[in-house]
Amino acid sequence: MKKLISFLFICTFILGYSQQKELSIEDAVLGYYKGLYPSSLSNLQWIENTSNYAFKKENELIFTNAKTNKVVSNLSFEALKKVYPEIKRLPYLQEISATDFTFQNGSSIEVYNYVSKSKSTSIHFDENAKNTEYNSKAKAIAYTIDNNLFIANAANPKIVVTEIEDKNIVSGQAIHRSEFGIYKGTFWSPKGNYLAFYQKDESNVADYPLVDINTYPASLKNIKYPMAGQGSEIAKIGIFNLATQSTTYLDIDTSDEHYLTNLSWTPDEKFVLVAEINRGQNHVWYNRYSVETGKKVNTLFEETSDKWTEPEFDAVFLPKSTTNFLWFSERDGFMNLYQYTSEGKLVKQLTKFDWVVTGILGFDALAKNVFITGTGADARESHTFKVNLKSGKYTKLTSTNGTHRTQLSTNGNYLIDSYSNLTTPNSIEIVETKKGKSTLVYNAENPLKEYNLGTTEFVTLKGTDGTDLYSRVIKPANFDASKKYPVLIYVYGGPHAQMNTNSWLGGASLWMTAFSTLEDYIIFTLDNRGSANRGFAFESIIHRNLGDAEIEDQLTGVDYLKSLSYVDSSRIAVNGWSYGGFMTTSLMLRNPGMFTTAVAGGPVIDWKYYEVMYGERYMDTPQENPEGYEKTKVANYIKNLDGKMLIIHGSVDPVVVPQHSMTLLQEAVKQKTQIDFFTYPMHEHNVRGVDRAHLVKKMLDYIVENNK
Incomplete structure (x- = not known):
């Protein structure tokens, strides 16, 4: 074997050998509704x-x-x-x-x-309302109907904030297709006197046709979809004054289609802070605007990169301060915290971790410490830390290995700590933040104890460049090392995602555990370079060349599998969805003969058909990077198909639009290559609800039938 393999640790998750109850695929897929996930x-x-x-x-x-x-x-x-x-x-x-x-x-x-x-x-409020956001200070709720924004209070159920007939102009909703940490479109001021909101003008964005087959006859449903290199939306920020019931807009010229994000209020409600990012996504200006005039007051700082800049967090002001705040930045290679003033002075870099800070929970009553979440030394975990605001010294408050989800009490004295790991389904403790003492208040039983299932193990491999690659191996019940087992490689591989976590099931879907035992399979998953929570260098290696580093790392996993005496190296299949669909088709077609079978769901086939905000961050535009786009185009490799490949797509997918799969099928016909295709009518990017059981069964049946 060419590559050095190192084991960080192996955790065995034993679900029980004594019982003989069989877990079906359907029950596994619908497990949440059947009580098969931890309480x-x-x-x-x-x-x-x-x-x-x-x-x-x-x-x-x-x-x-x-x-x-x-x-x-x-x-x-x-x-x-x-x-x-x-x-x-x-x-x-x-x-x-x-x-x-x-x-x-x-x-x-x-x-x-x-x-x-x-x-x-x-x-x-109106029964047709969407995107609702209540504010207890204002005693009011913001909501949208179609493309307009409204507010309701006890006296009036429908205060008009915007009343724009042009459907291309959308107010109060998430903009930029929810990139840059955006998940909503309304922002109440700290005292509830104002409502800031995003507005987008999609006049320059092309319509994309989706077809509703449930009408008679079928009808056209156009969505706005900005494809890489094409027209994008024009963003604005409005400020609604509840006292005067008037709307003003910040004076920002976005005719160059640059992005507005990370909107934050200063505690005194006098200013709004906005991160502005050029469309090339390699330059950030963090600007302060006057609420009274809408004019820019100053640029606090700028950040640039030769790859990309991606601010994802709002400013968090220190208690009792209207000027000093904490800012998240990857400028030193890992997401860390920096303290700034609203005049733009860098007070200090507060944290200097070589691991990723993922959030701020709050402060203690005397504002001496800030409580943060982060991976800690093991990127597969999530922990909570107390950091002294003056010295930067920190204390880890979550002691058990695993994935912790915590809530901080208002006074900062206690944490609610809910956590799991490979051997712990779900435990909840109350943690005293001063002394670190914890009290168990809830311990979930193993919901799978009656089922005869196998084990989950973590393995750390060494990539070709020496990078640690975290992997997961699921083995069937009654595993016999003297036998030869077929393998299913489950892959995602893209940014902002991490498949392997030290949590219940190791981050795997329950159907994987069930399938492993039902069909005597090894299920293998590796987090390649480009995936989340390993720092900027690990993630940004993919810039302008999506697929190259990711495939190289996945092949390290294949080499490892082939080195195992109990793996049948002639029977390896690969499966993934979305970015994982891109990876699945790329692995299958760019490495002919290595895999017998591939099942790709909602796959990105040609990055020029993907959205501006995500696609251009990682690939630049097709005009700027024609070689990169051509190399990553999956259809270019369809003539290499050696084995069986099934493509699955939701018929009204608004994320990875159906054009991706259609172009691959078109090229397959042109090249006289036989592939299989299945669509889920009227399903979007993911097949949800009871139909998901149908999807998973179709994928797995195809793999079992052809991985021979």
Whole structure:
């Protein structure tokens, strides 16, 4: 074997050999609805400005003190129903204070005083509303209908923010196809006096035709889809003043189609901070704008890169400061925190980790420490740390190896820590942040204990450049090292994703564990260079040449598999979706004879057909990088097909549009190459719901039938 293999650790996840219950593919795919995923405490969250937390249990809301771990009160469904007779179950809590909690009840936001057991506030809004965002300071809710933005409060259910007839101009929704950390389009000011919002003009964006087959006859449904190198959207930021009920816009010229993101308010509501990124995505200007005039006050700093710049986080202001904030940046190679002033002065680099900071939870009461999340030394994990704002010294607060999801109490004294790893389905602890003491409050049982399933192991391989490549091996129950097993390689491989995590099932879907035992397969997954949480150099190696480094690393995995005495190296199949579909088809066609079978779902076939924001970040434009686009074009390699390949696509996929698969089929016909194709009518980028069981069974049946 050409490549050195090193084992970081091997964790064995034993699901039980003594029971003989068989886990079907359908049950595995629909496992969440069948109780096959670990249980937890429902709607668990801190009560604002207290050391109490709340969660739903059956038909009660339970309030517990974190210090004593004693239940201090509860609220029954029956008590709530007396005030809201129309409700049928305990609602999901949006937020909760020492006296009130907020929930959505149909087309209204309700604020209920659970101390006096009475209704505090009721805000009704249009039943067609989408993108709702409630603000307790304003006692109002922002929402959209079609392309316009509205606000509702207790006095008025429909305050007009925008009233634009041109459907090309969309207000109050996520822009830039939700890249750059964007996940919404409205931003309430800290005191609730203003609402900032994104607006996009898509007049320059081409229509893309999708067909609704459920009408008689079928009908056209156009979507706006900006393809790489073509016209993109024009972004604006509006500010609505609730007192004057007037809208103004920040004075930003985006006629060059540059991006606006990471919108943040200063605590005094006088300024808005905006990250502006050129369309080439290699230059960021972080600018401050006056709310009163809409004019730019200053540029706080700039960041440039010869590959790409991608700010994804809003500014987080220090408590009791209107000027000093923390900013996330990868400028030193890893996502770290920097403290700036709103005048643009760099106070300090707060963290200097050689691992990735992933979020800020909050601060302690005296504002001496900030609490952050990050991978820690092992990129497969997620932990919480306390960092001293003055010295930068830090303390790890989550001690157990694994993937931790934490919530910080308002005063910073406690964490709710929910975590899992290969051997722990789900545990919840309360952690004292000063002393680090933890108290177990919930421990989920293994939901798969009655099933005869195999093991999951982590393996670390060495890439050709010496890079550690984290991998996962799933073995069937009753594994016998003297036998020869076929292999299914499951691949994603693209940016912003990580397949292997030290969590329950190791990050794998339950169908993989089931399939391994049902069909006596080895399931292998490797996170290649380009994937997430390993730092900028690891991720950005793919720039302008998508597929090259990723394929090289996946082939390192293939070499490893072939070195194992129990692997049948003549029976290796590959499967993936989306970027994983691009990887699956590229691996199959650019390495003929290595795989017997490939199943690719929603595959990117030609990057010029993918969206501007994502595609141009990694490939530049087709005009700037024609060689790169031509090399990555999967259809160029269709004549190399040696084996069986199935392409699957949702008929109304708005993400990887059907044109990708169609062009591959067209070239296959031209080259007289036989491939297989299946479409899921009226499904989008992922096949969801009960139809997903059909999808997974189709993929796996094809693999079993042809991987011979």
